[in-house]
Amino acid sequence: MSVTQEQVRHIANLARIEMSEEETERLLPELNKILGWVEQLGEVDTDGVEPLTAVIDQQLRFRDDEVTDGDIRDKVLENAPDAQHGFFAVPKVIE
Amino acid sequence: MSDYVIKGQTGDWEVVIGLEIHAQVTSNAKLFSGAATAFGAEPNTQVSLVDAAMPGMLPVPNRECIRQAVRTGMAIDAQINRFSRFDRKNYFYADLPQGYQISQLYHPIVGEGEITVLVDEKDENSAKTIGVERIHLEQDAGKLMHDQHPTMSYVDLNRCGVALMEIVSKPDMRSPAEAGAYIRKLRSILRYVGSCDGNMEEGSMRADVNVSVRRPGEEFGTRTETKNVNSVRFVQQVIEYEAKRQVAAIEAGEEVVQETRLFNPDKGVTKPLRSKEDAHDYRYFPDPDLLPVELEDEFLAECRASLPELPDAKRKRYEDLGISVYNAAVLTAEVENARWFDRLLDAGADAVAASNWANSVLPGLLNAKEVAFDDPRNTPEVSAEILAMVDKGEISKGQAKEVFEYYLDSGDSPAKIVEDKGLKQTSDTGAIEAKVDEVLAANADKVQQYKDGKQALFGFFVGQTMKAMQGKANPQVVNQILRAKLDE
Secondary structure, eight states: OOOOHHHHHHHHHHTTOOOOHHHHHHHHHHHHHHHHHHHGGGGSOOTTOOOOSOSSOOOOOOBOSOOOSOOOHHHHHTTOSOEETTEEEEEOOOO | OOOOOEEETTEEEEEEEEEEEEEEOOOSBOSSSSOBOOTTOOTTSSOOTTTTTOTTOOOOOBHHHHHHHHHHHHHTTOOBOSEEOOEEEEOOOTTOTTSEEEEOSSSOSBOOEEEEEESSTTOGGGEEEEEEEEEEEEEOOOEEEOSSSSSEEEEEOTTTTOEEEEEEEOSOBOSHHHHHHHHHHHHHHHHHHTSOOOOTTTTSEEEEEEEEEESTTSOOOOOEEEEEEOSHHHHHHHHHHHHHHHHHHHHTTOOOOOOEEEEETTTTEEEEOSOOTTTTOOOOEEOTTSOOEEOOHHHHHHHHHTOOOOHHHHHHHHHHTTOOHHHHHHHHHSHHHHHHHHHHHHTTOOHHHHHHIIIIIHHHHHHHTTOOTTOTTOOHHHHHHHHHHHHTTSSOHHHHHHHHHHHHHHOOOHHHHHHHTTOOOBOOHHHHHHHHHHHHHHTHHHHHHHHTTOTTHHHHHHHHHHHHTTTOBOHHHHHHHHHHHHOO
16 A cells, blocks of 8 residues: 555645645655555454454543533633633634 | 425425434533533633643543433434444544544444334324434534634634534435424433433534435435534425425436535525535544443443333323323423423323313413413422312313412412312202202293203203302203203
């Protein structure tokens, strides 16, 4: 399996990463090498092996349905480039 | 089954409908954080660092949200998956700080189930079973406001991370009426179970409406998906509009494009959503922050044991008590009404009389006095007391209404009102018989006319007797005594 230059540009766009033409050209062989390496895993015979969901034998932990957090608006907004009237303020996004 | 067709220029078309209902899970805290979920709070006050997707924050699932999804699945006889998992659905939008929504694509918590609806609630033969494909849990996004500032959008993350159940139907509906019946029934079930408050105005239930058209019996056509429709009426408008639009397009030789659309309630039309080129490339993958959800026997047993009597079972029970199909359907649709009515029955009221009272009499009385159904004064016990007096012949049905009105005004007990107002009608045959004798003696001429065949005079004698009794005689007893005396 390998990716094309076009796919690299598409993925970069989906991930909102701006890339120059040189960068995508440089990345193309790197990505293909990684994919080739991962593909080697397919050579292992995994018939009858349970899928591994976590590397440690542990069960999902749940929380109780209690309000234990929130009411920290100043903290939440602290790193925002812009905040107004208690809202995050972002450049207008409307369809 | 459904006779809803779109009349095209080239013949009849059938519409095929599937619904994805997003129902907000009733919980105190969010799906993966300890922030509150209450509606209407100040912006961004119910946001934890997890919801704001600060680096290093980890989601921990809320057991109650899992439980409510399982109970909902059980209520529609669905397969409950002991193993399910959360996946990341990746996309960028200003209302989604994580850059992905945690959802369940590959292993949803609930599998196939079904919901039986009455398309016409007066008609038991209009029942139709609609398949449910799956229910999965996912996070809600934040809220965007575009009208507060000329160049900025404001973001409130209070809703961000609130648990939603996405309930996906099979494409089993064939008319706007069936879709409406399905949503109403689903809402009713959710409210019985207590897993969603069903409040469509506050956005607790929203629908994505999938519509396609085809010639009856042929393969499915290409469908469109209209997102975020928030009332039954709008869902029905979307279906009607989309079906007609698609038929017109096909008949004009165009193809229906598989796309996402938005509904404009003011104009009653749907429009394609722009920027769809990226829309369906979500790059789902299992969320590495979350282990799979594995459900234990004990947990499942508690979920099942905690389910209340559900609408269908309750309706059947009411019908078995002699209540009409229509009354049973109306009484069981809203869980509050049904529980109120159960208490009325528990208080000893006759089922059929109580169903007529609750459906046909009480709403009018409450409306006239502008008293809400859930007003603390409107107890089932008071209604039971009044109905018992009617049942014993102490007051007439007309007087029952009066007593209830006096009760709302004064708060006095029905027994006291009947006593104070002198409303109590008597079934004392001795007293009535004495008055009947007086009336007949005073009107000997009319008695003769009656016996000569002027049957219409019977009403006159009833009236005279009631007058003599000051309206407090039981009319049935009066009738019986008059008949006996006149026809002997």
